[in-house]
Amino acid sequence: MREHGGNLDHAQQRFGGRAEAWIDLSTGINRLPYPVGEIDAHHWQALPSRSEIEALHQAARHAYRTSAPIVAMGGAQAAIQLLPQLAPRGRARILAPTYNEYAPILSAAGWEVEEVGALDALAGANLAIVVNPNNPDGRRHAPKDLLALLPHVGYLVIDESFVDAVPDVSLASEAGERGLLILRSFGKFYGLAGLRLGFAIGHADDIGKIAAASGPWPVSGAAIAIGCRALRDDAWAKATSARLARDCVRLDDMVQPRGWTLVGGAPLFRLYETADALAAQEKFARGQIWSRVFAQKPTWLRLGLPGSEPEWLRLAEVLAR
Amino acid sequence: MREHGGNLDHAQQRFGGRAEAWIDLSTGINRLPYPVGEIDAHHWQALPSRSEIEALHQAARHAYRTSAPIVAMGGAQAAIQLLPQLAPRGRARILAPTYNEYAPILSAAGWEVEEVGALDALAGANLAIVVNPNNPDGRRHAPKDLLALLPHVGYLVIDESFVDAVPDVSLASEAGERGLLILRSFGKFYGLAGLRLGFAIGHADDIGKIAAASGPWPVSGAAIAIGCRALRDDAWAKATSARLARDCVRLDDMVQPRGWTLVGGAPLFRLYETADALAAQEKFARGQIWSRVFAQKPTWLRLGLPGSEPEWLRLAEVLAR
Numbered sequence: 319m320r321e322h323g324g325n326l327d328h329a330q331q332r333f334g335g336r337a338e339a340w341i342d343l344s345t346g347i348n349r350l351p352y353p354v355g356e357i358d359a360h361h362w363q364a365l366p367s368r369s370e371i372e373a374l375h376q377a378a379r380h381a382y383r384t385s386a387p388i389v390a391m392g393g394a395q396a397a398i399q400l401l402p403q404l405a406p407r408g409r410a411r412i413l414a415p416t417y418n419e420y421a422p423i424l425s426a427a428g429w430e431v432e433e434v435g436a437l438d439a440l441a442g443a444n445l446a447i448v449v450n451p452n453n454p455d456g457r458r459h460a461p462k463d464l465l466a467l468l469p470h471v472g473y474l475v476i477d478e479s480f481v482d483a484v485p486d487v488s489l490a491s492e493a494g495e496r497g498l499l500i501l502r503s504f505g506k507f508y509g510l511a512g513l514r515l516g517f518a519i520g521h522a523d524d525i526g527k528i529a530a531a532s533g534p535w536p537v538s539g540a541a542i543a544i545g546c547r548a549l550r551d552d553a554w555a556k557a558t559s560a561r562l563a564r565d566c567v568r569l570d571d572m573v574q575p576r577g578w579t580l581v582g583g584a585p586l587f588r589l590y591e592t593a594d595a596l597a598a599q600e601k602f603a604r605g606q607i608w609s610r611v612f613a614q615k616p617t618w619l620r621l622g623l624p625g626s627e628p629e630w631l632r633l634a635e636v637l638a639r
Numbered sequence: 640m641r642e643h644g645g646n647l648d649h650a651q652q653r654f655g656g657r658a659e660a661w662i663d664l665s666t667g668i669n670r671l672p673y674p675v676g677e678i679d680a681h682h683w684q685a686l687p688s689r690s691e692i693e694a695l696h697q698a699a700r701h702a703y704r705t706s707a708p709i710v711a712m713g714g715a716q717a718a719i720q721l722l723p724q725l726a727p728r729g730r731a732r733i734l735a736p737t738y739n740e741y742a743p744i745l746s747a748a749g750w751e752v753e754e755v756g757a758l759d760a761l762a763g764a765n766l767a768i769v770v771n772p773n774n775p776d777g778r779r780h781a782p783k784d785l786l787a788l789l790p791h792v793g794y795l796v797i798d799e800s801f802v803d804a805v806p807d808v809s810l811a812s813e814a815g816e817r818g819l820l821i822l823r824s825f826g827k828f829y830g831l832a833g834l835r836l837g838f839a840i841g842h843a844d845d846i847g848k849i850a851a852a853s854g855p856w857p858v859s860g861a862a863i864a865i866g867c868r869a870l871r872d873d874a875w876a877k878a879t880s881a882r883l884a885r886d887c888v889r890l891d892d893m894v895q896p897r898g899w900t901l902v903g904g905a906p907l908f909r910l911y912e913t914a915d916a917l918a919a920q921e922k923f924a925r926g927q928i929w930s931r932v933f934a935q936k937p938t939w940l941r942l943g944l945p946g947s948e949p950e951w952l953r954l955a956e957v958l959a960r
Contacts, residue, residue, distance in 0.1 A: 322855065327689060327691070349684075363668065363670075365645035368648060392859075393854075511684065512681075512687060513683060533720045
């Protein structure tokens with residue numbers, strides 16, 4: 319398996335401690351999740367019905383401010399797995415560095431894959447991929463710049479896994495145009511990555527193709543029950559976005575005395591330039607805080623945001639050691 | 640979407656009533672499910688780790704009496720969606736009539752699909768599909784007869800979605816041989832279809848290919864938590880198998896006075912030959928019991944097994960009308 323955040327089992331194997339004792343900041347998953355509440359027995363027992371899946375789609379359209387065709391899937395990752403089937407194989411260009419699943423999945427399916435460093439360089443691709451805001455460096459692209467690129471590529475896939483707290487960055491409201499495909503993650507902003515829920519939004523033909531490849535019951539009953547509630551809870555989303563914005567500043571301030579500089583970030587994670595990221599990761603790990611390093615970038619350390627006050631305190635203590 | 644059982648929303652639209660008031664016998668899902676219990680917050684919030692997924696695989700190997708390579712998926716259906724990718728497209732033969740997803744999924748992916756009526760007629764196919772016990776007619780094939788077919792086909796896919804209560808019919812213990820792929824459903828026998836959990840078992844190369852296509856987080860944290868518990872609970876499985884065997888006899892006896900004859904069945908459903916299945920379905924529906932009919936077979940009515948005593952009583956009342 320490729321290297322990912324959230325691999326807390328590796329941290330435990332190396333540094334010990336029960337999983338519950340660790341603070342996992344190796345991902346960009348909100349640590350103050352949407353309340354799961356009671357799941358009705360029906361959602362565990364029955365196959366999800368078309369009406370239930372359609373209600374989930376409507377809730378997602380509400381949250382994502384779009385009226386475009388949409389399909390629920392087992393996480394944004396499930397949509398990424400299907401990208402090679404979107405079009406006849408050809409030339410894919412990926413705005414890099416970014417999430418490390420795109421290149422190998424497309425390559426394995428016979429696509430010619432090129433990683434490029436600037437938006438302009440995506441032009442001419444049969445399939446162009448932009449993560450916006452980008453993971454891990456938080457780079458953002460204005461919707462108008464992305465729309466300007468659309469006529470110059472076959473497909474433009476915008477992975478908006480980290481956009482929820484900065485909705486003005488999203489292109490979801492423009493979805494429905496041919497060639498534009500938006501991927502959304504539910505689990506990161508709502509702090510429920512274990513639920514496995516995400517969405518693809520786009521032109522009816524493409525969404526139909528993705529839905530057909532996903533099958534009649536692509537998500538669980540619990541994902542439908544919780545997703546329908548969470549995606550309609552505007553007050554929670556607003557309060558969470560505001561809290562995350564404050565917490566980003568708090569984290570940036572906390573690490574500053576160590577001399578780390580901010581490479582960039584989205585509202586769910588911060589990427590810092592350090593002298594030695596592996597050394598920093600080990601230091602955190604001895605305090606049972608897990609962070610993310612990048613084999614190709616030995617000075618980069620990515621930290622998710624702590625949730626509760628005790629988590630912030632532990633982070634401060636470890637930083638002070 | 641293709642016609643399936645479990646489409647209770649259609650029944651409600653036609654016949655009214657709240658979903659909770661209906662007894663859904665249109666599927667082969669156990670109506671006395673494995674107890675869901677408490678789901679630890681961790682399983683909702685975190686991405687499933689490799690260790691957790693491996694623990695689920697071990698629990699499934701235990702339940703299915705196999706040591707072969709295995710991969711967890713979002714239901715047996717998720718494995719079916721990937722079948723076209725198992726081998727270069729060619730000639731698929733399906734032992735029919737059977738579950739109605741195989742033929743269209745393979746056809747849509749460019750396979751030449753032929754439905755055949757006898758096991759022998761599968762020989763010569765690049766991909767042969769047998770549902771064992773079969774849905775909807777309960778036909779069973781002895782493991783030795785299936786193994787004898789193996790050298791005469793490219794791939795032999797055995798869908799064992801309904802085998803749990805009759806484990807001697809399963810070929811899972813023989814899995815691992817090249818060309819043999821076993822699909823298992825968790826949700827039917829354990830009565831938790833909304834959880835979306837199933838498994839593919841087979842040769843390491845094929846399981847590796849399916850795992851790669853499924854991505855790093857193919858199932859939810861809840862599916863891992865509940866699956867690990869349920870698949871290790873031998874006492875529950877044994878008691879449930881015995882109860883289902885008794886309940887099959889009870890249902891067959893109950894419908895006999897109507898003159899219906901048993902076409903066949905598995906421990907989770909019964910298929911009856913009736914004078915007019917649509918009329919029977921309507922009669923049941925007016926008592927808010929939903930059943931399954933088949934457009935191609937106007938005399939076939941499939942009934943799942945009621946769960947609680949009140950459900951059995953309501954069925955008896957409706958039958959007596």
